[in-house]
Amino acid sequence: MTGTTGLEVAGLLSSKARRAGSGTFGAPRSAEGRISLLGGFPDPLSLPREEILESVRLALERDGVWALEYGATRGYEFLVEQLLVKLRRDQGITARPEQVLVTTGASQALGLLVDALCDPGDVVLSEQPTWMGAVRIFRAAGVEVRPVPVGAEGIELDALAETLEALTAEGRRPKFLYLIPTFQNPTGVTMPLAARRRLLDLAYEHQLLVIEDDAYFDLRYQGERVPPLRALDAREHVAYLGTFSKIMAAGMRLGWIVAEPSLIAAVAGVKPEGGTSPFAGAVAAQFCASGALLEHVAELREIYRERRDATLRALSETMPEGAAWTRPEGGFFVWLTLPPGVSAARVAERARERGVDVMPGSACFFHSSGDDTIRLCYSFVTTEQISEGIARLAGVIREEAAD
Amino acid sequence: MTGTTGLEVAGLLSSKARRAGSGTFGAPRSAEGRISLLGGFPDPLSLPREEILESVRLALERDGVWALEYGATRGYEFLVEQLLVKLRRDQGITARPEQVLVTTGASQALGLLVDALCDPGDVVLSEQPTWMGAVRIFRAAGVEVRPVPVGAEGIELDALAETLEALTAEGRRPKFLYLIPTFQNPTGVTMPLAARRRLLDLAYEHQLLVIEDDAYFDLRYQGERVPPLRALDAREHVAYLGTFSKIMAAGMRLGWIVAEPSLIAAVAGVKPEGGTSPFAGAVAAQFCASGALLEHVAELREIYRERRDATLRALSETMPEGAAWTRPEGGFFVWLTLPPGVSAARVAERARERGVDVMPGSACFFHSSGDDTIRLCYSFVTTEQISEGIARLAGVIREEAAD
Numbered sequence: 100m101t102g103t104t105g106l107e108v109a110g111l112l113s114s115k116a117r118r119a120g121s122g123t124f125g126a127p128r129s130a131e132g133r134i135s136l137l138g139g140f141p142d143p144l145s146l147p148r149e150e151i152l153e154s155v156r157l158a159l160e161r162d163g164v165w166a167l168e169y170g171a172t173r174g175y176e177f178l179v180e181q182l183l184v185k186l187r188r189d190q191g192i193t194a195r196p197e198q199v200l201v202t203t204g205a206s207q208a209l210g211l212l213v214d215a216l217c218d219p220g221d222v223v224l225s226e227q228p229t230w231m232g233a234v235r236i237f238r239a240a241g242v243e244v245r246p247v248p249v250g251a252e253g254i255e256l257d258a259l260a261e262t263l264e265a266l267t268a269e270g271r272r273p274k275f276l277y278l279i280p281t282f283q284n285p286t287g288v289t290m291p292l293a294a295r296r297r298l299l300d301l302a303y304e305h306q307l308l309v310i311e312d313d314a315y316f317d318l319r320y321q322g323e324r325v326p327p328l329r330a331l332d333a334r335e336h337v338a339y340l341g342t343f344s345k346i347m348a349a350g351m352r353l354g355w356i357v358a359e360p361s362l363i364a365a366v367a368g369v370k371p372e373g374g375t376s377p378f379a380g381a382v383a384a385q386f387c388a389s390g391a392l393l394e395h396v397a398e399l400r401e402i403y404r405e406r407r408d409a410t411l412r413a414l415s416e417t418m419p420e421g422a423a424w425t426r427p428e429g430g431f432f433v434w435l436t437l438p439p440g441v442s443a444a445r446v447a448e449r450a451r452e453r454g455v456d457v458m459p460g461s462a463c464f465f466h467s468s469g470d471d472t473i474r475l476c477y478s479f480v481t482t483e484q485i486s487e488g489i490a491r492l493a494g495v496i497r498e499e500a501a502d
Numbered sequence: 503m504t505g506t507t508g509l510e511v512a513g514l515l516s517s518k519a520r521r522a523g524s525g526t527f528g529a530p531r532s533a534e535g536r537i538s539l540l541g542g543f544p545d546p547l548s549l550p551r552e553e554i555l556e557s558v559r560l561a562l563e564r565d566g567v568w569a570l571e572y573g574a575t576r577g578y579e580f581l582v583e584q585l586l587v588k589l590r591r592d593q594g595i596t597a598r599p600e601q602v603l604v605t606t607g608a609s610q611a612l613g614l615l616v617d618a619l620c621d622p623g624d625v626v627l628s629e630q631p632t633w634m635g636a637v638r639i640f641r642a643a644g645v646e647v648r649p650v651p652v653g654a655e656g657i658e659l660d661a662l663a664e665t666l667e668a669l670t671a672e673g674r675r676p677k678f679l680y681l682i683p684t685f686q687n688p689t690g691v692t693m694p695l696a697a698r699r700r701l702l703d704l705a706y707e708h709q710l711l712v713i714e715d716d717a718y719f720d721l722r723y724q725g726e727r728v729p730p731l732r733a734l735d736a737r738e739h740v741a742y743l744g745t746f747s748k749i750m751a752a753g754m755r756l757g758w759i760v761a762e763p764s765l766i767a768a769v770a771g772v773k774p775e776g777g778t779s780p781f782a783g784a785v786a787a788q789f790c791a792s793g794a795l796l797e798h799v800a801e802l803r804e805i806y807r808e809r810r811d812a813t814l815r816a817l818s819e820t821m822p823e824g825a826a827w828t829r830p831e832g833g834f835f836v837w838l839t840l841p842p843g844v845s846a847a848r849v850a851e852r853a854r855e856r857g858v859d860v861m862p863g864s865a866c867f868f869h870s871s872g873d874d875t876i877r878l879c880y881s882f883v884t885t886e887q888i889s890e891g892i893a894r895l896a897g898v899i900r901e902e903a904a905d
Contacts, residue, residue, distance in 0.1 A: 168751070367525025376782055
């Protein structure tokens with residue numbers, strides 16, 4: 100650097116960059132040596148390294164040129180094929196290749212959909228609380244979010260119906276409804292079948308596009324599977340998002356959208372990099388085709404079931420009167436509501452001082468609220484760490500409640 | 503599908519999606535069995551499969567957890583380290599980690615920069631002709647492009663100075679200037695050192711951000727290296743884009759931005775997926791660290807030098823009077839100007855019927871022009887295919903010129 104003047108960047112930024120602020124997507128490395136109930140990071144010890152190496156070997160041997168060249172925008176062909184098999188087998192979703200787009204995780208999938216659908220000022224509907232990444236994506240896009248509360252059976256349909264009626268009365272059409280109907284992030288709740296059918300009826304009635312984020316579907320630890328909205332939707336009103344992040348490896352950064360072909364084409368049009376990594380795609384395709392995915396998911400269900408059980412056990416053993424929490428049948432998260440008057444921001448700060456990281460629930464709300472809630476993620480920690488971490492957290496909450 | 507009504511998607515699309523149109527990024531597979539002088543696809547036969555497999559093995563052995571988890575938005579840590587080494591050694595660019603962001607290829611890098619810098623209606627400057635991907639990205643963003651012509655020494659600096667003066671007189675400040683100063687896509691020309699210094703002086707004088715796309719720098723076949731603008735820039739006015747696509751494997755989809763830290767932070771803020779594939783990043787980092795990258799680049803220089811030579815030889819042997827072409831010292835492209843009155847669109851169409859694919863130059867222009875030009879890419883074809891392909895192309899041009 101010389102002493103001369105640099106460029107003043109702030110004055111050059113777009114409205115979107117000013118709304119978005121600086122990037123903050125955390126790395127799990129920072130959790131080493133701590134008890135992290137914070138980020139939705141998959142279990143580090145069960146990552147299928149051997150199977151991934153074998154999948155790379157197969158991918159390079161069988162299709163070593165096309166796995167290493169630019170690929171079609173839709174995604175690596177054999178991966179699309181394998182996804183169609185997986186979606187039919189596991190999700191009960193039947194799709195054709197032109198309904199699929201491979202993306203850099205489900206997070207980019209949502210970012211691209213918002214880019215393809217929304218101008219600043221547009222109205223969108225979303226569950227609340229919801230995935231904090233969605234909160235950030237919607238903020239960056241400058242859309243007006245009408246939040247709909249999440250109850251014990253997922254999004255509250257009466258509230259949704261009222262919101263839709265109110266928008267109709269205002270003459271405004273929402274671009275979409277975003278929701279996570281299965282093992283919701285952050286609450287862990289799942290919509291029952293009847294609620295899903297009623298939601299689709301509302302969508303059909305209002306010509307509403309539904310973005311169904313289904314990152315956790317395969318990780319069910321008890322109870323019966325409830326079909327994804329997309330599996331129940333005969334009228335192409337649902338854009339379905341999935342990901343390999345929780346069931347193979349987040350580091351592959353591979354997700355997908357299943358949607359109406361013209362919407363897929365529009366999303367592809369705003370994706371500047373063309374096809375998502377053919378290399379990672381070829382590896383994931385072999386991972387599916389060899390049966391490694393199914394085996395790995397079965398193993399993960401055992402691991403995460405124990406952790407969920409340890410979480411619920413620790414909560415009932417240690418939490419003070421007035422605290423309440425959800426009892427998810429799958430996924431990564433338990434949603435904790437604090438005793439009246441206790442601030443989650445303060446609890447999180449004091450827990451951090453004691454080596455325990457948790458996420459204040461307010462990050463999952465669109466306007467400042469939710470300070471009586473905390474998201475607990477049990478995926479990244481051992482059962483021992485869970486017991487210890489929740490005991491420490493409960494200690495902090497008791498102290499705060501006593502103040 | 504039932505007979506019921508689907509969702510009308512067209513009415514839901516954003517302004518950006520409507521400007522962008524459907525995705526069209528082609529896959530090289532479609533070139534099999536043809537002579538493709540079309541896309542900038544790397545040579546398929548020299549792809550370093552063994553070295554990549556070995557890099558995967560090393561990456562999983564040495565850092566198998568963090569290569570497979572979500573990573574920092576900046577990019578996989580060891581890759582950032584290796585990039586800093588590579589940039590200093592090969593490009594003469596000194597950078598710190600906070601000046602680097604790993605992206606899904608240089609194409610996403612440009613897309614994100616535009617997202618972070620531009621609102622619709624903003625003015626940007628660009629070389630013309632330029633990379634057709636940039637034409638599409640700028641169109642999708644809805645920016646007003648002021649094109650500056652490319653001559654034998656790259657962007658024409660007098661024209662650039664005039665454009666800058668004109669904008670100042672209009673009271674408008676351009677968000678950036680986009681250019682490819684080395685082995686330009688599509689013309690193959692390289693800016694000499696003196697021109698680079700004058701360009702930087704103009705940038706300093708006008709507080710102009712320069713986006714330098716440098717995908718081909720390492721692929722020089724003759725002549726002396728000219729430092730990238732970023733290596734000459736002591737005042738952080740240059741955002742530098744690079745990629746592994748041409749020197750390792752396009753299928754990794756790994757590129758990078760080197761820029762002022764606050765610009766990097768802003769770009770990270772509009773990148774919804776967080777960090778680009780830690781898995782691919784870990785593999786690329788090992789590929790760099792082991793010395794495989796340097797060896798592979800040396801091999802590629804030999805391969806592409808022969809192809810460039812074959813291209814120039816075939817052109818001088820077969821092209822009719824009135825055709826002209828550039829003589830690049832590196833990169834993938836020769837730019838062909840047709841004899842007066844011959845249409846590139848028509849030539850491309852008739853060549854296609856004879857099994858030869860070329861890109862009409864008009865795709866590299868912002869407004870309909872350039873129909874007397876064709877981009878020839880020699881990276882994906884053997885020297886035999888080059889001779890045969892250019893002979894057939896010359897035949898078509900002769901026939902068209904005679905009409």
